[in-house]
Amino acid sequence: MDPLRIQGYRLTRQRRLVLETLRDSQEHLDAAAVFERVKAREPRISLATVYRSLALLKETGLVLEDRLGEGHGHFEAAQATPHYHFTCLGCGRVVELQAPRALEAVRELCAAQGLQATAISLHIRGYCIQCQSAETKGEQP
């Protein structure tokens, strides 16, 4: 079985489950979360296989890794339009943003310097609306 291949690699059940898990999720999952969810459908899978699958899927471009929390990696299925992330330092929420104008500016900048950009990552930290007001209220002495 496994007629499907991705760039020469076999699309095994484990790899497919990892990819589907990321596609089905709207969040940015870390490896442990992917493991947990895949394990519900494939109890014998190991965390090592999840990591190996993620690495492979990243290599093929089907999956992207971001370093949101500055700590460990988070993964998401690649989408047609690239998007970027805003992390709220107050509540931890991650907002996805499209930034076509910024992207365009970056592309021009690279072109002007002769740099060939293959991946652009933009990460913004700050406070979302709710946390801005919460912060104001909370920090009054």
Add this chain to the structure above:
Amino acid sequence: MDPLRIQGYRLTRQRRLVLETLRDSQEHLDAAAVFERVKAREPRISLATVYRSLALLKETGLVLEDRLGEGHGHFEAAQATPHYHFTCLGCGRVVELQAPRALEAVRELCAAQGLQATAISLHIRGYCIQCQSAETKGEQP
């Protein structure tokens, strides 16, 4: 001694050496590299102190941490104008870029969504001029 203070913290010899090391270096050093260099001037310093100093200096805003190599952290002394990084996937070189137009676009975007941005990080990966030609040559069959 140590009359200088940074935001209530003592500016100890160790902390000063860590900061100076980053200011003197044009590269983006990781903790181990900082440790190595500081150790040349202060052999008794420990890696733990380097990490603690870096955390403290980050907190004061004197030092910035970037996640360039996707793996461990790299540090640099904060400068007046923010800049961003292009990492060449061929040779590993890191090019610093200023991107005022992109920055402006990001700021507008956040403002439009009511997000208060406190830190913006932009990281571009790709190939520098040299590696573009090298790649072309190298990959001819």
Add this chain to the structure above:
DNA sequence: TTACCTGCAAAGGGTTTGCACTTTG
């Protein structure tokens, strides 16, 4: 003296790897 800071060594968390076994072409 008290509060802050350091060194050391150990622990921690996320990720990778060696190896034997299984699956696939």
Add this chain to the structure above:
DNA sequence: CAAAGTGCAAACCCTTTGCAGGTAA
């Protein structure tokens, strides 16, 4: 059969932490 993929456990790397000893206000 050879090659690719997996599970398990151990190893690994970077980073943080507990604690006892030091340093400074």
